[in-house]
Amino acid sequence: MSSEHQDWLSAASDNQQLTAQQLDSLLQDTELQHKLERYHTIGAVLRREPQSALTINFADDFAARLADEPQYQLQSNRGLVRRIKTGLSYAANGRWLQPVAQGAIAAGVALMAVFGVQQYQQSPQQDSLSPLPLLQTQPVAGFATPVSLSQTTVGDRFAEQEQQAMLEQQKRLQALLNAHRQQVRVMEQAQQASHDVKDNNGTANDGQ
Amino acid sequence: MMRFSGLCSAIVLVVVSGLAQAGQEGWALFDKVQHAVKQYNFDTSFVVLKGGNADTYRWIHGVKGQQEIEHLIPLDTSGVDILRRDALVYYLLTDKPAFVTRGNSIPELPALLFEDKAVITELYNAVAGSSSVMSGRSAQLLRLTAKEGGRYHYWLWLDAETGFPLRIDTLSAQQNALERWLVTHMQISAEFPDTLQALLVAELPQPPAVAGHTVPQTAHQLTWLPQGFRQIAEPADLPQLADSLLSYWLLSDGLHQVSVFVQDSNRLPTQAFRDGATTIYVQTGEQLEITVIGPVSIEIARQLAAAVR
Numbered sequence: 082m083s084s085e086h087q088d089w090l091s092a093a094s095d096n097q098q099l100t101a102q103q104l105d106s107l108l109q110d111t112e113l114q115h116k117l118e119r120y121h122t123i124g125a126v127l128r129r130e131p132q133s134a135l136t137i138n139f140a141d142d143f144a145a146r147l148a149d150e151p152q153y154q155l156q157s158n159r160g161l162v163r164r165i166k167t168g169l170s171y172a173a174n175g176r177w178l179q180p181v182a183q184g185a186i187a188a189g190v191a192l193m194a195v196f197g198v199q200q201y202q203q204s205p206q207q208d209s210l211s212p213l214p215l216l217q218t219q220p221v222a223g224f225a226t227p228v229s230l231s232q233t234t235v236g237d238r239f240a241e242q243e244q245q246a247m248l249e250q251q252k253r254l255q256a257l258l259n260a261h262r263q264q265v266r267v268m269e270q271a272q273q274a275s276h277d278v279k280d281n282n283g284t285a286n287d288g289q
Numbered sequence: 290m291m292r293f294s295g296l297c298s299a300i301v302l303v304v305v306s307g308l309a310q311a312g313q314e315g316w317a318l319f320d321k322v323q324h325a326v327k328q329y330n331f332d333t334s335f336v337v338l339k340g341g342n343a344d345t346y347r348w349i350h351g352v353k354g355q356q357e358i359e360h361l362i363p364l365d366t367s368g369v370d371i372l373r374r375d376a377l378v379y380y381l382l383t384d385k386p387a388f389v390t391r392g393n394s395i396p397e398l399p400a401l402l403f404e405d406k407a408v409i410t411e412l413y414n415a416v417a418g419s420s421s422v423m424s425g426r427s428a429q430l431l432r433l434t435a436k437e438g439g440r441y442h443y444w445l446w447l448d449a450e451t452g453f454p455l456r457i458d459t460l461s462a463q464q465n466a467l468e469r470w471l472v473t474h475m476q477i478s479a480e481f482p483d484t485l486q487a488l489l490v491a492e493l494p495q496p497p498a499v500a501g502h503t504v505p506q507t508a509h510q511l512t513w514l515p516q517g518f519r520q521i522a523e524p525a526d527l528p529q530l531a532d533s534l535l536s537y538w539l540l541s542d543g544l545h546q547v548s549v550f551v552q553d554s555n556r557l558p559t560q561a562f563r564d565g566a567t568t569i570y571v572q573t574g575e576q577l578e579i580t581v582i583g584p585v586s587i588e589i590a591r592q593l594a595a596a597v598r
Contacts, residue, residue, distance in 0.1 A: 250557055253533075254569055254580070260527050261548040261582040264539045266378070267390045267525040268546060 094120035315415030318431045319406065321452030322445060326402045328352060331453065331477045332484075334364070338469040339565030344368075345473075348398070351485045358485050361395050371395050372488060379493055389496040399457050399470055400544050401433065401443060408543035412436060412517055413443075421446070423455050424472070437516045438462050439589045440545075441566060451477055459566040462586060468565035507536035509551050509577075513596035515589050517542040535577070536597075547583030549593055554578045561587050570594060 090107075093099050094117060099107070107113050330351045337344045350359040361371040370381040373395050380388040394403035401409060409415075418430030427449040434442050439462060446456040457470040514520065524539040536551040554576050562569040570581040570590035579597050581590040 246557065250555070253552075253555075254562070254571070256530060257548070257550050257580050258564070258567075258569065258582055260530055260537075260550070261546075262396075263527070264525050264548055265396050265546045266380075266392075268396075268521060268539065268541065 090117055091120055093117060094124050312415060314417040315431055315433075316406075316410070318417055318429060318445075318447060318452070319409070319415050319433075322431070322447050322454050323402060323406070325447075325452040326350070326454065327357070329451070329453070329477050330479065330481055331475065332482055333453075333472055333476065334474040335470060335472045337565070338471065339467075340563075342565075349482050349485055351481045351489075353481045353489065356489065358489050359395065360485060360488060361397060371397060372493075374489070374493070377493075377496060387494050389494055391496055399454075401457075402454060404544050409433070412440065412542060412544060418444075420449065426450070426455065428455050435462070439515065439586050440517070440542075441467070441584060441586075448475070453477065459584070467563070507551075509536040510598045511538050511549060511593070511596055512598050513592060514540060515542075515547075515585065515593065518545075518547065521546075540583070540593075545584045547581065547585055547590075547593070549597065550580040550582070551597060552578045552580070561590070 089097075089099070089103050090113065093103070093107075107117065332347075332349045334345065334347050337346070345364040347362045347364055348359065349362075351357075357373075357375055359373050363369070369383075372379045372381060373392070376391055376393055378390045378392045378395055380390075382388060394400070413433040413435055416432045416434065418432050420427060420429050422428065423446055428446040429449045431445040431447060432442070433445065441462070442460040442464070444458040444460060445454055447453065448455055453472075453475060454470075455472045455475070458466050459468040459470075461467055511520070518540045519542075521539040521541055524537065527534060527537065530550075533552050534550060535553065538549045540547045540549070554573055555578055557571070557573055557578075559573050560571045562571075566584045567582065568585055568587055568590050570587060570593075572579045572581075572591070572594035577597070579594040581593045583590070585593075
């Protein structure tokens with residue numbers, strides 16, 4: 082009988098269907114109920130299911146623990162900020178921070194002065210001494226740039242062409258500038274001649 | 290009323306006579322500086338400041354009896370020694386025979402120190418300025434102000450004792466300094482400089498005979514000249530540019546020279562450059578490229594380029 086009991090109880094612990102009769106006997110017999118609980122526990126252990134730490138009345142325990150917690154006095158952050166501020170203002174009036182603050186102000190003024198002077202120096206120079214791109218008046222040496230076999234991008238080639246054109250232009254202007262200087266050098270005699278012509282014309286005009 | 294007009298005329302008279310006296314004083318200073326650079330024995334160094342560039346030269350001058358000699362030596366690596374003996378100027382090249390031209394001054398020196406006073410008075414008003422101390426010497430300012438707009442002004446500082454130029458500033462019409470000529474060392478002595486002794490008697494080539502070459506017939510014409518300028522009838526031949534040059538003219542007002550070159554167009558944008566007081570203006574058109582080079586304002590250069598037909 083007992084083995085018979087064990088059979089259906091064990092089956093019930095494995096989620097087998099119970100007959101109405103079996104269910105009635107289970108509800109009436111507390112020993113059977115304990116046995117079913119034991120079977121469930123055995124099954125859980127065999128299936129390596131962790132035993133639940135939570136008991137049925139865990140919520141009550143939780144409430145009781147919360148009630149036992151001490152109350153913390155939470156304050157806003159303003160107090161802390163104010164404390165730092167007051168500390169700083171006190172320090173700024175204090176002796177140790179004054180030279181530091183003065184140094185910072187002096188550095189600021191120096192920086193302004195440097196920037197101001199640079200700008201002041203730049204503007205008249207741009208106006209007067211180099212309002213235009215300066216021409217390199219000395220003959221440009223080293224025109225022949227080595228031909229590179231390495232790959233160049235299209236952009237590089239454009240830049241190269243542009244540079245080439247600029248060099249070409251500079252070379253041409255240099256030649257013209259030299260020609261101008263040559264003209265001025267040998268001009269004296271021609272000018273002397275034209276002076277005479279002009280003087281002659283001048284006297285002729287005066288005569289009229 | 291009579292008294293008032295009398296007072297006015299008296300004031301005007303004083304002002305006019307003051308101005309006239311300042312002018313006379315200015316021209317007297319001008320005579321003094323021209324005399325100093327022609328008559329003294331001196332050994333001096335100067336720098337020419339153009340924008341950020343500085344060129345340094347040594348300039349030695351001597352007079353012995355009727356003979357005058359001066360030697361200009363560039364202290365930078367580029368450039369050639371220039372020697373003048375009376376009316377002949379020699380460019381002493383290292384690898385070629387000396388290049389000889391006729392001239393009573395070295396064109397590389399400031400022209401206004403040597404140019405005929407009559408030419409300068411036509412173009413400039415001279416006003417004596419204040420005194421200052423320069424390089425430890427008392428210097429007198431002389432302002433040469435152009436009579437016409439577009440021409441550069443000159444401010445000269447002269448050694449009060451000798452009249453020797455200590456500094457010459459070239460200023461644009463807007464009074465901006467374009468170029469500065471500044472003496473860094475000066476020694477005036479009674480004796481003829483020893484270094485020039487050998488050069489005075491050295492054997493030097495004769496100048497080429499002045500060939501009466503004709504003015505090149507060009508397809509283009511220059512239809513406008515700036516005030517005071519005239520065309521130089523016989524500009525020098527430029528064999529090195531014979532292939533590329535279509536036409537060229539040389540203009541002069543007696544003190545400044547301007548070249549106008551006409552070439553085939555390279556289709557580069559119209560540009561202007563400046564080398565100290567020298568303006569280089571390139572105007573590019575459909576077929577022609579016109580380059581104007583000379584100590585004139587960009588506006589004058591632009592008008593000159595536009596006047597080529």
